[in-house]
Amino acid sequence: MKLSFTTYRIFLKHTFGISRSSNNWYDIVLIFLQDGEIIARGEAAPSLRYNESTEKILSILNRGIILPDDSSITIDDMLVCVYNQLDNIKSLQAAFSMAIWDWWSQKNNKPLFDLLGYKRKVLPHTSFTIAIGNINDIEKKIEEAKPYDILKVKLGTPNKDKEIIKEIRKYTDKMIRVDANEGWDYVTALDMCKWLSDQNVEFIEQPFPAEELEKSKKLTKLSPLDIYADENSMLSRDIEQIKSSFDGINIKLMKCGSIEEAIVMIKEAKKNGLKIMLGCMVETSIGITAASHLASEVDKIDLDGNLLIKNDPYSGVRIVNGRLVIPNLNGLGIKLKFKHDNLL
Ligand SMILES: [Mg+2]
Structure with a gap:
């Protein structure tokens, strides 16, 4: 098996504005495993919030990754062997998890969800993100969001949050999910939860900085709207600590570092009565399609990262009437849309 990789902007x-940052582009790292006719793909979308960068990822990859060449190896042993070489960089680990599962399920002639034992079913609607930006652009963004039934609105601005929602409400009464990305203090959060509860809002994501867990606990008790953890919900082992501070959690492959860990998180969240959303970073169709194979197992879907970019080189999961439709192909079901240096 041959490993190759490349960065892609x-x-x-x-x-893409959120409470703590604003970006016009991101660099991601794509990895490819080639085994005979099989091309398997994975994506790392590193986040500065979690101290990750393409530079760190490239330094690990350039060091060389040893892929086991024993043809009788189990997938579990293969995953562990590779993860041990990745310095605990979760987005890179996620990339290898995607690629190894893509390879394994293509080898077994099955779509990944099928291999994992999940049924093909009609999936919930995905939300579509309206990031923080110029308020005058909102009308145009709402027009572009027409195919999607739920909006995910980024808030956590110094003073403009109500103004943003009022502007959106001039054009649409669609359901809104609010993501404050750790941008609120306690007084603002309580006021916003009450005010937003009359605005057809479904829930609020991550109102406070992750280290302020006690505030979330207090707010979750008082808020008329559900409160979801994102920056507070990285791994399955976080669930015990945060379960009484939130109503639900946002699971992302780039945070938890693998398809297997996301599955453990789904099980743990269900056991603890937490609602589950499957989310993403800004990613291509590789990362989004990989996550979509778990979508039948969760309550809410926020897999729109590939819809927000201009130059997605891949096709995979599609949106039909606002819902994800997983490709009818073996593996993840990814295809390269256009030829580009180093992309497979
Ligand atoms: Mg979030």
């Missing part, structure tokens, strides 16, 4: 259709 993804450009946003609109500046």
